[in-house]
Amino acid sequence: MNPAATLVLAAGKLRLAAENANRLHPAPWKVDGRVVRSARDYIVVDRSTAGRDGDLDIALVAMMHPGAALAFADWLEDAAEGDACGEVNPYAVAVAQQILGREGSRS
Numbered sequence: 030m031n032p033a034a035t036l037v038l039a040a041g042k043l044r045l046a047a048e049n050a051n052r053l054h055p056a057p058w059k060v061d062g063r064v065v066r067s068a069r070d071y072i073v074v075d076r077s078t079a080g081r082d083g084d085l086d087i088a089l090v091a092m093m094h095p096g097a098a099l100a101f102a103d104w105l106e107d108a109a110e111g112d113a114c115g116e117v118n119p120y121a122v123a124v125a126q127q128i129l130g131r132e133g134s135r136s
Contacts, residue, residue: 032117036109039125040102047098056096065091 108121
């Protein structure tokens with residue numbers, strides 16, 4: 030698959046997941062102790078029973094709410110068009126590969 034097609038496929042996958050998550054747990058999300066809550070105050074992630082350092086990911090989870098995912102999907106779609114010279118951003122491709130779970134992607 031060419032890089033532009035990879036970006037478009039990943040953008041679609043990310044957009045669908047973000048729209049579905051946003052219906053249930055609308056953005057923005059916020060950290061409340063060891064819990065991430067949605068705009069409706071629903072619990073999205075609960076690390077209250079996690080052991081020591083079990084909540085180190087909580088800030089990242091809150092930052093990557095559906096609104097952020099939709100912005101990333103827009104960026105991927107824009108990057109698929111290439112720059113002024115038609116070159117596709119390799120970092121956008123790396124993000125797309127992570128979303129698609131592809132081999133050879135950065136981890």
